Amino acid sequence: MPGNKAVAYQGPGRVEVVDTDYPEFELKEGPGVPPANVGRKIGHGAIVKPVATNICGSDQHMVRGRTTAPPGLVLGHEITGEVVEVGPDVEVIKVGDLVSVPFNIACGRCRNCKVGDTHICERVNPEQPGGAYGYVDMGGWPGGQAEYVLVPYADWNLLRFPDKDQAMEKILDLAMLADIFPTGYHGCVSAGVTTGSTVYIAGAGPVGLAAACSARLLGAAVVIVGDLNKDRLAQAHTFGCETINVADGDPGEQIEHLIGAPVVDCGVDAVGFEAKGHGPAAEEAPATVLNTLMRVTRAGGRLGIPGLYVTGDPGATDEAAKEGSLSIRLGLGWAKAHAFVTGQCPVMRYHRQLMMAILNDRVRIADAVNPIVLPLDQAVRGYEEFDHGAAHKYVLDPHGMIPRTTRAF
Incomplete structure (x- = not known):
């Protein structure tokens, strides 16, 4: 043996x-x-x-x-x-x-x-x-x-x-x-990506890049990938994605500059619970991506959330986050009639x-x-x-x- x-x-x-x-x-x-x-x-x-x-x-x-x-x-x-x-x-x-x-x-x-x-x-x-x-x-x-x-x-x-x-x-x-390919694809399907969609994908790691590739496969008109990492954003650009560096500031303003509107049809969270905030000195803020996606996704839109969230995080920034309790603007999502799909693919x-x-x-x-x-x-x-x-x-x-x-x- x-x-x-x-x-x-x-x-x-x-x-x-x-x-x-x-x-x-x-x-x-x-x-x-x-x-x-x-x-x-x-x-x-x-x-x-x-x-x-x-x-x-x-x-x-x-x-x-x-x-x-x-x-x-x-x-x-x-x-x-x-x-x-x-x-x-x-x-x-x-x-x-x-x-x-x-x-x-x-x-x-x-x-x-x-x-x-x-x-x-x-x-x-x-x-x-x-x-x-x-x-x-x-x-x-x-x-x-x-x-x-x-x-x-x-x-x-x-x-x-x-x-x-x-x-x-x-x-x-x-x-x-x-x-990662099915996970990225699931994030896009869950977000309702289809022919002609405008899509914002938070995160340019492998799952985010797989989601961006999936969005193009599904027929999206514009795929925007946001991250803090310049090299990963450059990789997204190699296969036709638009990119925004969230270290440069508010994603909504950058999205409007790219497509002429501050909101997209579909949002995908490919970051998860170790998310950071926006700006040049961004620190860990685990609800940032979810709150941003609600803000930049149109009313009636859908959010695919393949990014990992956990119920036990010993290294979290506060006691609530250690149990997976985050300061999510659920009222904003409710007001915009967003649909959320979470969990493993x-x-x-x-x-x-x-x-x-x-x-x-x-x-x-x-x-x-x-x-x-x-x-x-x-x-x-x-x-x-x-x-x-x-x-x-x-x-x-x-x-x-x-x-x-x-x-x-």
Whole structure:
């Protein structure tokens, strides 16, 4: 049996590549595993060898110490890989299949899964609805920034790529299907983006860039991306977005300068709870993005909020924010009859369609998010550079399987 190496959170500001156990078809006791999940048999699962496993901004929240994640938690919920073993109850997925793994873990059997709400599955996490790999309070399922990872309910969760050779040629695009492409797309769909829309996307990190790419795919007339990071704004500009630097002042005034009106049709929050204010000396102000979106979105408009908000933030700026209580101008949203869609993206609602768009050259999501490929043993470098605002999506390649012709370094 092979060994296994994985990226583990070791406390605020620290990640390490560690030796860990090769997966078995049973959920073992470990960091963050609820007692009711210990010993759970996974005959319906598969063991996947990651070809590409990405570093996510949500991982960074944990690594910064901004959640209640326990030390020792193996990270990684953006997984694309090859199936190397299947459990005795797996009927459809086969050894050798190249697959995308939705970051949501879902059973396919509960009430929520049956209506497509796979982001709030009722059976994979005994402590609250919803499960994910390598994430705080999400059921204790080990993450996939590793050489091998266990995927439960394999027939339901895994999206098999129809042509393995074609998929490997487009592997950096397909690697975005596990999370950020569907998440950005969900933010835009939730905000009502359609042909001719004007859209403001707060945040030019990978999810914001994926949302901007999605808005263009959906037919938006104008896509405006706002951020404090000049390099990330420059990246958004490379594929046709308008950009505003919120360090320069009020987004509404800048939006009016761009489109001749101070409001847009649709707003997307791709920042979340570590938001900063506006202006050159902006400090953390976690409700800033939500309040700004209400102000700059037209009356009757919709807000998609894929940006992460948490109920436990030890590093918050005040006691209320530590419990996820923010000073949101709900009265403004009510007065403007805004609709809000929050929560994790239900990846399975979109990933097959987005896969087809990639395979048939309708979209080049990798170009939009500017990936850099690193071996697993350089994961710490990826976390550090990403945390310092690099305008890249960091993709880990644990087995050296990503073709050099597709790589960006």
